[in-house]
Amino acid sequence: MDKKNINLLAFETSSFYSGVALLIFSRTGSVLAYSCFEYEDSKLYSELLMIKSGVLLSKHHLHPHDLDVVAFGSGPGKFTGLRISCSQAKGIGLSLNIPVIPIVSSYALANSLNYNIKNNRIVVVATDARMGELYVSVYLLKYNYSCNDNCIVLQSPILIPTTSLIDWIKYNSIKWEVNINSETDYLLAGDAWKEYSSLEVPNGWINSETYYPSVENVAYLAKNDFLNNKTLSPDVVSPLYVRNKIAFTSLERSKGMGGNPKVGVFDYLEPSDMIMSDIEEVSKLEQKIQTSPWTPGNFKDSLEFGYKSYIIKNNGIILGYCIFMLAPDAVHVLRIGVDNDFRCKGLGSKLLKLCFEICNDHSIGIILLEVDESNAIAIDFYKKHGFYKIGNRKGYYLSKDGKISSAVVMQKNI
Numbered sequence: 560m561d562k563k564n565i566n567l568l569a570f571e572t573s574s575f576y577s578g579v580a581l582l583i584f585s586r587t588g589s590v591l592a593y594s595c596f597e598y599e600d601s602k603l604y605s606e607l608l609m610i611k612s613g614v615l616l617s618k619h620h621l622h623p624h625d626l627d628v629v630a631f632g633s634g635p636g637k638f639t640g641l642r643i644s645c646s647q648a649k650g651i652g653l654s655l656n657i658p659v660i661p662i663v664s665s666y667a668l669a670n671s672l673n674y675n676i677k678n679n680r681i682v683v684v685a686t687d688a689r690m691g692e693l694y695v696s697v698y699l700l701k702y703n704y705s706c707n708d709n710c711i712v713l714q715s716p717i718l719i720p721t722t723s724l725i726d727w728i729k730y731n732s733i734k735w736e737v738n739i740n741s742e743t744d745y746l747l748a749g750d751a752w753k754e755y756s757s758l759e760v761p762n763g764w765i766n767s768e769t770y771y772p773s774v775e776n777v778a779y780l781a782k783n784d785f786l787n788n789k790t791l792s793p794d795v796v797s798p799l800y801v802r803n804k805i806a807f808t809s810l811e812r813s814k815g816m817g818g819n820p821k822v823g824v825f826d827y828l829e830p831s832d833m834i835m836s837d838i839e840e841v842s843k844l845e846q847k848i849q850t851s852p853w854t855p856g857n858f859k860d861s862l863e864f865g866y867k868s869y870i871i872k873n874n875g876i877i878l879g880y881c882i883f884m885l886a887p888d889a890v891h892v893l894r895i896g897v898d899n900d901f902r903c904k905g906l907g908s909k910l911l912k913l914c915f916e917i918c919n920d921h922s923i924g925i926i927l928l929e930v931d932e933s934n935a936i937a938i939d940f941y942k943k944h945g946f947y948k949i950g951n952r953k954g955y956y957l958s959k960d961g962k963i964s965s966a967v968v969m970q971k972n973i
Contacts, residue, residue, distance in 0.1 A: 564591060565785065566621060568612055568629045568651065569778035570644035573636025573664040574686070574750070575599060578774030579608050581615040584782055594618055595774055605643050626655055628790065630781030632772055633661035634799035635694040635716045636686065641798035652793025659793045660781040665696040667776040668748050669710050672700065672767055679743045681713070681735055682767075683728060685751035685758075688718060693751050694801055695719045695727070697735060716801050721755055726904070729761060730873050828906070830913055833868035833880060835859070840877050841870065848896050850931060850964075851956040858882075866893065869913055871906055881910040883917060890918055892928035911944055918973040926973065929966035931956055938967060946971045 567582045580595035596611040616622060631648040634641045645661075652659040665684040672682055680700040685693045697714035713735050719727055736743060745763060750770040752758060760766055784790065833841065842855040862868055867883040879897040883890050892914060897906045914926055929952060930937045946969040955966035 565627045565782075566625050567778060567781055567785065568615075568626055569631065569774055569781055570608060570629075570647055571632035571664065571667070571772055571774035571777045572608070572640035572644040573632045573634050574640070574771040575637075576771045576773075577608075577640065579611045579615065580774045580778045581612075581619065581621075582778040582782055583619065586786070588782070588786055590782075592619060593775070593778070595778075597774060605647060608643065608647050623651070624655060626651065626657060628658050628660060628781070628785050630660040630662055630777055630784075631796075632664040632667060632774070632777045633796075634664050635688070635801040636664050638800070641800065645796060645798045649793045649796055652796075657793075658785075658790035659796045660784045660790055661796050661799070662777045662780045662784075663696070663716065663799060664772045664777075665694065665716055665749070666698065666710055666712070667780055668769065668772040669696070669698040669700065670780060671773055671776045672746055672748060672769060680746055681732075681743055682710075682746045682748055683764075684749045685724060685747070686749040687751050687754045688801075691721050693719050693721055693724055694749075695724065697731075699735070716799060718801050721751070721758070723904075724751070725759055725761065732761075828871055828873055828878075828909070830869040830871050830881075830909060833858075833862065833870045833882075835862060837870055837877065837880075838862070841880050844877055844880065844898055845894075845896060848899055850934075850958045852959065853894060861893065867913075867917055869910060871909060879906045879910055881913065883914050885917065885921060885923070888923070889925040889927050890914055890921075890923055892926060895928075907940060908944070915973060924973050926971040928969050929955060930969060932965045932967050938969075941969050941971075944971065 563586060565584050565586065567584070569580045569582065571578050576597060576599055578595055578597035580593065582590065583592040584590045594615050596615070616625070629648045629651045631644040633645065648659050651657070665686065668684050669682040672680070682698045682700060684696045684698070688694045694716055695714070695718075696712075696716045699711040699713055701711065714731070732745070744765065745761070746765050746767050747760060748767045748769045752760070752766050753770060838855050838858045841858055842853070845852045845858075858868075861882050867885065869881050870877050871879040878901045881895040882893045884893050895907065895910055897910075918924065918926060926946070928941065928946070930941065932951070948967055949970045950968040952966040952968060954963045956964045958964065
């Protein structure tokens, strides 16, 4: 083979389907030959990769020393598979003194969907990570790109609880569409969509039924990286695990522990100061969720009096709010609320945590609040955060339908 050509060997073993490929191309990028072995095997053997690699080299009358670069699907995916392909690629690179190119496996999967697209395409890749969790990545395939490697990373691989995925997609989709001026298709890829029947595909989104990355895409993406001088020394490459721990004790599981790092649907949101222009929207949310709601005037007065007032917004929509009044010996929680549609997702805890921080900042040791005695969910929520009952206030609340109810007074010591 003409030494002006590049001989690239690629491995992809991150999923249930594995493969090894040989790609021969010119320095101008023209593909001269491509051969591969792909197989379905739940048990990977490093010997098999080397045997198949030798067969591919022999087919094109090449020897190992004729290789110029080696690539591998770096993950996320099966731990054993990632270790095998990475170690094989690293070993070849070190022994032959040639560079190595790791290709993110979900990136390769997304690129395989770049065929006959008429619009911009947002691809959500979700693959089974076991233990009720998923590896999730998001990419934008831009219409009218002329090269194979046209993925724009909107979300690099993260670990998400299976139960949070749909909400996470729903409330990030607006952010993904920022600066996209033309019509956009949404496409789902990865094996999570077939492994978890409970996942409801959002309206308008299409299941690609493409579940696994291919060694072909790893090889072709690596070709582009090589031609753009995006290579690594073999001694620094490593798998992209995302989750660093796979074995958990029964006690850890009972506490809800899983892989790491884990991203909940609203973990990225942070509270901000409430301002006068927020009052109208906060008041509408107050009317929606509270049985004895404040008036817009109550919120306006609180801001004017300088009470600590915060909101949590997502994509411009207020999901929760809180108001705390500071006294010399205590902080009083005057109002705290979260939209019913977004409860049990950690937003209330985020708001309450602000109150704890205020106490520490002002050296105040007590937090007080009232809660409707019939609101068992709220009472349990406060108990979980260290509050306890210290009394009752009769006839404290007047509901929208005219009913009068008592309040439970609760306290937490900081």
